[in-house]
Amino acid sequence: MSNDLVIKDLHINVQGKPIIKGLNLNVNQGEIHALMGPNGSGKSTLANGLMGHPLYDIDAGEVIFNGINVLELEPNERAKLGLFLAFQYPTAIPGVSLANFLRLAVSAVRSESTNGTENAELIPMREFRRELRDKMRQLGVDDSFATRYLNDGFSGGEKKRAEILQLAMLEPKIAILDETDSGLDIDAVRIVGESVNRLIGPELGVLIITHYPRLLDYIRPQFVHILLDGRIVESGGWELTQLLEAEGYEPVREKHGIAEAE
Amino acid sequence: MATPQPNTADQLGISTEYQYGFHDDIKPAFKSRKGLDEEVINQMCDIKEEPDWMRQYRLNAYQIFKQKPMTKWGGDLSQLDFDDIYYYVKASDRSERSWDDVPEDIKRTFDRLGIPEAERKFLAGVGAQYDSEVVYHSIVEELDKIGVIFLDTDTAVKEYPELVKKYFGTIIPSADNQFAALNSAAWSGGSFVYVPPGVKVDYPLQAYFRINSENMGQFERTLIIADEGSQVHYVEGCTAPIYNSESLHSAVVEIVCMKGSRVRYTTIQNWANNVYNLVTKRALAYEDAQMEWVDGNLGSKLTMKYPSVYMMEPGARGEILSIAFASKGQHQDAGAKVYHCAPNTTSQITSKSISKDGGRSSYRGWVDVAKGAKGCKSHVVCDALILDKDSRSDTYPVIEIGENDTNIEHEARVSKIGEEQLFYLMSRGLSEEEASTMIVNGFIEPLVKELPMEYAVEMNRLIQLQMEGSVG
Ligand SMILES: Nc1ncnc2c1ncn2[C@@H]1O[C@H](COP(=O)(O)OP(=O)(O)O)[C@@H](O)[C@H]1O
Ligand SMILES: [Mg+2]
Numbered sequence: 001m002s003n004d005l006v007i008k009d010l011h012i013n014v015q016g017k018p019i020i021k022g023l024n025l026n027v028n029q030g031e032i033h034a035l036m037g038p039n040g041s042g043k044s045t046l047a048n049g050l051m052g053h054p055l056y057d058i059d060a061g062e063v064i065f066n067g068i069n070v071l072e073l074e075p076n077e078r079a080k081l082g083l084f085l086a087f088q089y090p091t092a093i094p095g096v097s098l099a100n101f102l103r104l105a106v107s108a109v110r111s112e113s114t115n116g117t118e119n120a121e122l123i124p125m126r127e128f129r130r131e132l133r134d135k136m137r138q139l140g141v142d143d144s145f146a147t148r149y150l151n152d153g154f155s156g157g158e159k160k161r162a163e164i165l166q167l168a169m170l171e172p173k174i175a176i177l178d179e180t181d182s183g184l185d186i187d188a189v190r191i192v193g194e195s196v197n198r199l200i201g202p203e204l205g206v207l208i209i210t211h212y213p214r215l216l217d218y219i220r221p222q223f224v225h226i227l228l229d230g231r232i233v234e235s236g237g238w239e240l241t242q243l244l245e246a247e248g249y250e251p252v253r254e255k256h257g258i259a260e261a262e
Numbered sequence: 263m264a265t266p267q268p269n270t271a272d273q274l275g276i277s278t279e280y281q282y283g284f285h286d287d288i289k290p291a292f293k294s295r296k297g298l299d300e301e302v303i304n305q306m307c308d309i310k311e312e313p314d315w316m317r318q319y320r321l322n323a324y325q326i327f328k329q330k331p332m333t334k335w336g337g338d339l340s341q342l343d344f345d346d347i348y349y350y351v352k353a354s355d356r357s358e359r360s361w362d363d364v365p366e367d368i369k370r371t372f373d374r375l376g377i378p379e380a381e382r383k384f385l386a387g388v389g390a391q392y393d394s395e396v397v398y399h400s401i402v403e404e405l406d407k408i409g410v411i412f413l414d415t416d417t418a419v420k421e422y423p424e425l426v427k428k429y430f431g432t433i434i435p436s437a438d439n440q441f442a443a444l445n446s447a448a449w450s451g452g453s454f455v456y457v458p459p460g461v462k463v464d465y466p467l468q469a470y471f472r473i474n475s476e477n478m479g480q481f482e483r484t485l486i487i488a489d490e491g492s493q494v495h496y497v498e499g500c501t502a503p504i505y506n507s508e509s510l511h512s513a514v515v516e517i518v519c520m521k522g523s524r525v526r527y528t529t530i531q532n533w534a535n536n537v538y539n540l541v542t543k544r545a546l547a548y549e550d551a552q553m554e555w556v557d558g559n560l561g562s563k564l565t566m567k568y569p570s571v572y573m574m575e576p577g578a579r580g581e582i583l584s585i586a587f588a589s590k591g592q593h594q595d596a597g598a599k600v601y602h603c604a605p606n607t608t609s610q611i612t613s614k615s616i617s618k619d620g621g622r623s624s625y626r627g628w629v630d631v632a633k634g635a636k637g638c639k640s641h642v643v644c645d646a647l648i649l650d651k652d653s654r655s656d657t658y659p660v661i662e663i664g665e666n667d668t669n670i671e672h673e674a675r676v677s678k679i680g681e682e683q684l685f686y687l688m689s690r691g692l693s694e695e696e697a698s699t700m701i702v703n704g705f706i707e708p709l710v711k712e713l714p715m716e717y718a719v720e721m722n723r724l725i726q727l728q729m730e731g732s733v734g
Binding site (some may be wrong): 051052053054055073074076077079080084085087090091093094095100101105106108109116117119149166170187236245248 | 342403680682685687689691693694697700703704706707708
């Protein structure tokens with residue numbers, strides 16, 4: 001088990017406010033985990049902190065990936081090690097085509113160098129084009145995607161599919177999917193779910209973050225965790241999702257004596 | 263975030279030699295003494311064997327120049343010493359007509375400027391200004407066949423005196439401003455283009471030139487006449503070597519777009535950091551004619567440039583798309599002017615500026631609607647991107663409306679490179695430099711996609727060079 005993502009007693013604060021308050025979690029390649037929690041419980045804070053967002057301060061704890069303490073690393077260095085975050089709200093980069101961006105990104109994560117200040121040598125255009133086209137076909141993404149500006153004017157569903165396309169191209173070891181199902185209609189959730197399913201295998205570990213278990217109808221997690229008030233308060237299997245579906249977060253809150261967030 | 267690495271240019275696949283700072287050892291055939299006066303002008307006219315009317319035109323312009331006070335607005339011109347400049351430098355004796363006749367060292371410079379072989383064939387005629395004189399100018403036979411004239415302006419004065427005389431200085435008179443007066447007195451080189459009625463030139467006419475003599479003034483003069491219903495795209499690209507002392511570039515570009523014609527004038531300039539680039543560009547657009555300026559300004563110490571379109575008759579349209587990149591020690595004072603002199607004329611101004619490492623960019627715009635010019639429309643968009651807290655961006659828009667029945671929109675936005683954008687790109691493996699370069703290239707994409715392919719590639723490369731080592 002060399003490629004574990006090991007999170008130990010992690011504390012994250014945002015603008016001085018503690019949000020993640022001592023979180024422990026292990027994710028291995030080949031495993032599917034679901035992290036569930038109500039709005040505002042700190043799910044995105046965890047995701048951003050793991051990826052190295054400069055606004056999210058790590059107060060204490062450790063994040064070991066591949067045996068390396070990643071908390072010292074720049075976001076791109078984490079990406080090169082094989083960590084990936086599908087954003088809840090992907091940012092638009094006007095004027096930059098998805099294809100141009102992805103070619104540089106793929107070149108960067110596949111380069112030998114793990115040094116985050118080095119610029120990447122571009123992979124050959126033909127090779128990249130072929131691969132991109134194949135992956136787009138597999139995921140049922142329209143060809144026009146490649147030339148559109150990254151997330152600029154994309155619908156909610158298109159943004160999420162662009163994230164999954166990036167996941168497919170970058171081939172990370174561990175992927176965090178932050179509410180990849182939110183804001184999508186039933187059909188879009190199904191398409192995204194099936195797409196992710198296609199990528200799942202022994203090489204990929206997934207942490208699916210969601211506050212509503214719809215996506216989990218398509219991607220069956222082996223492990224389910226409930227996040228409340230910055231800590232994982234329950235861990236278990238599929239039965240936990242059933243419990244949440246039936247009764248919501250209230251019984252869990254009561255059990256752990258945590259009041260509803262303001 | 264991260265510290266810059268050396269050799270980034272190599273890793274980006276750019277030769278580090280390609281820095282536009284090289285200086286080939288070219289001996290000028292003739293060089294006037296420093297400073298401008300009647301004697302220098304007469305000497306220049308003698309060597310050029312110019313007709314008397316041009317000599318008189320120059321001398322008259324020189325009188326106007328002497329009387330004009332120093333320009334006080336725009337940028338800081340206090341370091342500019344008009345007496346410390348060579349006004350006429352002649353690089354070689356003849357105007358070359360075939361590539362084989364071009365001297366080896368000049369060819370070498372072109373090679374290093376990176377004009378690809380394939381492109382040379384494609385070039386409609388390379389009007390290459392080397393020092394103050396055009397040394398290489400090949401005109402493809404097709405241009406001749408369809409009656410298009412594409413010459414350096416010096417030659418045009420001799421070969422087409424009536425045509426030149428009819429328009430020269432009528433769009434931008436000597437008295438227009440201090441630098442137009444100076445150019446009118448001291449001009450050399452530039453292009454003359456005439457497109458006959460109904461003729462559409464379907465490939466861009468390109469002129470490559472560069473400054474190559476220390477302290478040399480560069481005063482080219484371009485005149486383009488698009489006759490009724492014709493179409494032409496003129497492209498001027500320029501790189502300049504680095505100098506130790508101040509260098510002045512002051513061009514005048516005059517364009518006439520006759521009824522139903524369409525002209526696009528594209529410029530990409532990357533000047534050395536000590537160059538004053540003070541340019542007057544103006545076009546007249548008659549009935550249903552369309553004039554487009556696409557203007558990219560990089561480098562220089564100070565650029566003052568405001569391409570303008572006068573819409574003289576109904577249905578005329580003016581478009582100006584400009585981009586300025588101001589780095590350390592640079593002030594880009596760029597903008598656009600549109601004059602709606604007739605009813606139902608339309609204009610669009612799109613200005614994008616990037617300021618970095620303490621650079622300063624200003625947008626100076628003028629939208630004028632004459633009384634009685636009903637039903638005019640003008641849309642102005644100014645976007646400024648500021649890369650760090652030492653850098654600066656200002657806008658100075660002026661709108662003069664003498665007519666109620668008009669529709670004018672002005673939008674201005676200032677943005678910083680967003681932390682979220684940087685994080686997003688870096689989370690995908692891009693270095694901070696790659697990420698910010700990508701964001702900047704995206705920002706200017708609306709302009710770049712208007713450029714001919716090879717210029718688009720060049721523009722992106724220039725941006726990459728500008729962004730190198732900028733991250734800290
Ligand atoms: N960028 C941010 N700026 C300010 N507050 C933030 C930011 N990100 C998260 N927070 C705060 O952290 C808490 C948890 O938010 P978040 O992690 O987004 O929750 P979730 O993703 O579980 O809905 C909220 O109180 C939210 O306001
Ligand atoms: Mg969230």
